[in-house]
Amino acid sequence: MRTPTLGPAERGAALTRMAERELDVLVVGGGVVGAGTALDAATRGLATALVEARDWAAGTSSRSSKLIHGGLRYLEMLDFALVREALKERGLLLERLAPHLVRPVPFLYPLRHLGWERLYAGTGVALYDAMSVSSGHGRGLPVHRHLTRKRALRVAPCLRKDALVGALQYYDAQMDDARFVTTLVRTAASYGADVANRARVVGFLREGERVVGARVRDLEAPSGEAGAEFEVRARQVVNATGVWTDDTQAMIGERGQFHVRASKGIHLVVPKDRIHSTTGLILRTEKSVLFVIPWGRHWIVGTTDTGWDLDKAHPAASSADIDYLLDHVNAVLAVPLTREDVEGVYAGLRPLLAGESDATSKLSREHTVAHPAPGLVVVAGGKYTTYRVMAKDAVDEAVHGLDRRVADCCTEEVPLAGAEGYRALWNTRARLAQRSGLHVARIEHLLGRYGSLTEEILALIAADPALAEPLTGAEDYLRAEVVYAASHEGARHLDDVLTRRTRISIETFDRGTRCAREAAELMAPVLGWDRGRVEREVEHYEKRVEAERESQRQPDDLTADAARLGAPDIQPV
DSSP, X not given: OOOOOOOHHHHHHHHHHHHXXXXXXXXXXXXXXXXXXXXXXHTTTOOEEEEOSSSTTOSGGGSSOOEEOOOHHHHHTTOHHHHHHHHHHHHHIIIIIOTTTOEEEEEEEEEOSSSHHHHHHHHHHHHHHHHHHHTTSOTTSOOOEEEEHHHHHHHOTTBOGGGOSEEEEEEEEEOOHHHHHHHHHHHHXXXXXXXXXXXXEEEEEEEXXXXXXXXXXXXXXXXXXXXXXXXXEEEEEEEOXXXXXXXXXXXXXXXXXXXXXXXXXXXXXXXXXXXXOSSEEEEEOSSSEEEEEEETTEEEEEOOOEEEOSOSSSOOOOHHHXXXXXXXXXXXXXXXXXXXXXXXXXXXXXXXXXXXXXXXXXSBOSEEEEEEETTEEEEEEOOGGGHHHHHHHHXXXXXXXXXXXXXXXXXXXXXXXXXXXXXXXXXXXXXHHHHHTOOHHHHHHHHHHHGGGHHHHHHHHHHOGGGGSEETTEEEEEHHXXXXXXXXXXXXXXXXXXXXXXXXXXXXXXXXXXXXHHHHHHHHHHHTOOXXXXXXXXXXXXXXXXXXXXXXTSSXXXXXXHHHTTSOOOOOO
């Protein structure tokens, strides 16, 4: 099946179609759950549309730990059902749905106590592996192994000798979360869903008590332009807005049957050579766990888990947050990390279902689906790994409001765009390199980001060989990837490309400012930007980077939030 492009013309056409017909399902929220819900509905044959107020995955879904995992620590909480469900989804993603985007990653768990801890932790990891295999989709990962201290230090020389008496090594999986969501959106579009980012729901349409659609504002249209606001009518509306769930519910005067609280998690990105290890690390903290995760030529260190009730669009990492992570990871590192080692910092908000405990780490990671008003379904909570199950449950609930028989969920059998043919292309990557003139390492990079859609990138390069050059100051990415982000993946602004279509904003010490102008100039012909618009995009991005840097110098959440809000979102002309 041909994967559609999400360029400017396609976005405009999708918005027009939304306004012209009554839909079966309108999904509000373009994170992983909303995108998954749109795919689920479209593959059941339902007339479906998806709108997102900012960019795809602009919120929580681009700011996670980038792990697809069963949640080993939930075994300790005896939440076997959640772990079993997540392990099945992990296996499906690795083996069938997204082998080009999800890949295995090893983790070392240092043991601090002789005897009992090895037995206790080893039993948990053995159960984790057994549950993975019993799911029917876990045979592709190596099983765990026990290591002596000497063997563990050989695998992870970065560790202090007094930080462990031995170790366990096990496997989970990882992905680029923002790229995964963009691929989900394109897959939904390939099955007929109309999708549009930068399209904000500003109110719900009602007939009596029933919700019959939404009023949508095209944020890319100049202010006051005719048609900038329009109605989208739908027989069922699904609210999949994550930490904005309560705000969205407030538009119809319905608080809903549950409350969603935001928990802030921050991550640091450091260069690969700052931590000498061939494996990721998982460390216990007094509140939760800390991961050190391999990430290409970098490491991701995270995360924190603290309540957040300030600006949801741009959660800020404070100096105290950064110190917390550095202090905890340095407790086990032979060569400590310093502030100067940190390339990037990002903060995200987890949508947690509120419980009786004030500690956000004790709130529910499970998801809930509700029908608070006729015609409106709300889905919230959950884990990134189980997005497909959440989407299925949301569509199942919406189907109850349709007066006809609808097919069952089939997304367990629907590979994402780029998955088909991926393994064959990987096996022939040397031939692809020879044909394209790119180094085989470049081909591997592209296959790991686009799968079989890599052929579309190579077509751009064949048409314009200058696009085969790397971006200045961000040499891991090709110029073609910037053009492709705007022409095929729905990127509307420079920030979309440097922060989500690529991860340049967290993978370079300058946070992407060196390549910002070059990237904007590559996007300009695709999006119809003139010189003035290029200048505004670059200026906005530079202000955003400076505001983030300033927030990270502040001592606490309040001052960090105020500093980050010094760079407002870019506005249409």
